[in-house]
Amino acid sequence: MNLASKIILIITVLIAGFLAPDAINYTQQYLNQPTEKLSIEQYCMLSSQPCTQNSVKMTLNKDVIKPLVTSQITVQWQHSEAETLQLTMQGLEGELGTVKYLLKRVSDNKFQGNITLPVCTLDEMTWLGQLTDGKTTVYPALKMKG
Structure with missing residues (x-):
């Protein structure tokens, strides 16, 4: 694996690690919402x-x-x-x-x-x-x- 590929891989992993908690939190909130809006x-x-x-x-x-x-x-x-x-x-x-x-x-x-x-x-x-x-x-x- 060349140096450019390693750098791209490291940046991708860092971005994924940074965004993963927000994505998990959003998914959990979405799943906990009632399926239909209550009056x-x-x-x-x-x-x-x-x-x-x-x-x-x-x-x-x-x-x-x-x-x-x-x-x-x-x-x-x-x-x-x-x-x-x-x-x-x-x-x-x-x-x-x-x-x-x-x-x-x-x-x-x-x-x-x-x-x-x-x-x-x-x-x-x-x-x-x-x-x-x-x-x-x-x-x-x-x-x-x-």
Whole structure:
């Protein structure tokens, strides 16, 4: 193998190694997306009052979420073997990226985590989410008011 071929091979391997994590992450996110887009009515709207979807009960420590103010989410998830739950959220009315949170097990069927949402130029924004224990997914949503 000549020198030029070796250099091209090394550059190709480096580029592949650099891009592979992003490609894997994108593929995993794509595979975790619901096959059809859910309507807002199919989401469980979070507040200080419990909201239940597929036997998973979710509550927030406050009714109104404000940007850059930490709120706590509590989830009662029966028969989950997971030590953590993953919550992924995206804005409905505007694109502020995807935010991800881990909820940790605090007792047998209870998980808790903190949510801090980014600043938005809109007065209100709906955030749509996916909450999973790795086997089952439920769909929480919340309203943020600035």
